[in-house]
Amino acid sequence: MTVVFRSMFEVTRDEWLTGLGLAAEDIPDVVILEGSWWRAERQAMRLAHLTDVRELGFPDIFWGRYGDKKVVFCMAYGAPRAVEVSQIFACLGCKLVIQIGTCGGLQSHLAPGDIIIPDVIRCEDGVAEHYVDRPTIAADPYWVTRAKSALDAQDRRVHIGPHVTFSSLFAESVEMYEAWHRDGLLSVEMETATTLAAAAKYGVPGVSMVVVWDELTAGRRFMDPMTPEDLAQLDISNEAVFAAALTLTEEVT
Template identity: 80%
Template sequence: MGDLMGLNFRSIFEVTDDEWLSGLNLSKDEIPDVVILEGSWWRAERQALRLSALTDVRELGFPDIFWGKHGDKKVVFCMAYGAPRAVEISQMFAQLGCKLVIQIGTCGGLQSYLAPGDIIVPDHINCQDGVAEHYVARKTTRADAAWVNRAKSALTAQGRRVHVGRHITFSSLFAETVEMYERWHNEGALSVEMEAASTIAAAAKYGVPGVAMVVVWDELTAGRRFMDPMSPQNLAELEISNKAVFDAALTLTEEIL
């Protein structure tokens, strides 16, 4: 073992607020009220659509992180695919003192009564993504109960079918197996995706509430994955709900005090 005398190891957990603000080209009075993250392959399309709903938009000092306004509220939006990227955005802004972190995106449905376009608002999330586990004492994290209820109300007000319950965050869409689906189904989990646990767990480490709203795309109990054909009606429901989760995120933003 080498001699450690004189070395000064430093982790990301020790980066100061001022250092983050400098790197982000952000002033203290611009710290966002809400951070919205979305995981999707369709990055350019989704990013353009989401940012068009905000005003005063600008990219911050680190790439692909955008600051804007919704009314009088300050919002950060980032397309963050997978837990390793999502955790960076959530941790950074939770440390700086944002008031709410919201994860949106799509998921695979693990119960046969779920249809494309249904929306899952997880309350308990099982952390199997390889990242969230480093932020929790056990392998589960919880979305903030009050914001779960507000999210459900905002979505049902848009006529969406909403399910609140257990959810899985896993490390990779490509590494999921039929055996995993069967086990998660039998355990009563509603759905699986790749970001929510890390987004919420990292925020909770700094006392910031988090909530997720994810749209059912894959019908895993029927063997239908995202690459398989979908009926025109189901495709339309999926698109309506993809819009609804961002609209609901903006509604929650308006409710921040």
């Protein structure tokens, strides 16, 4: 008996469309992913900006419209989930993949509510390495510039620079923080490298906008108290990154 193995890389376009319950003409222009524990709250807030919203054939993947653009939105926490959404829709031919969420700040000049647009991202999450043949993945320079412009228009503090994606918030050690800080990395989170790497494998550009929550150089994690002022800035910026994602959606051609 011959044993035949088949990987997910071999799933065809038609198979994906059938599984999703999606017509070819409804392949999204833009895919927006967000990593957060607060799934229900964030999902409701984001989907309220879209019209004709429906859940696709796979759970928690939502299709909708923003003006004349078709959008897929998914709450995808961690690289193992983010890669699935990014790979499926990049394989189908979406035009842009956008990652949003929160991050830990690795430099002392960063404050809660500051927004990081990673330009070069270290792949230390255990998933991105299967999509790239180097230790980093770059965000698309054009969309980095456009994201900065969209956030500047909202009067946000924005930083463009190097970033690291790691596999688990709980597995990060002080030694890791110190090394990342010394290397000049701005921030750390759990999805960006894989989201962008999976998209890039299929020639689809990607960009990330993540909001500083943890002040790691000051020893403050997300469980620790924040001042009302810092909490307000965090909330404003969490809204700003989604608004910027919708602005980029309008710009896709």
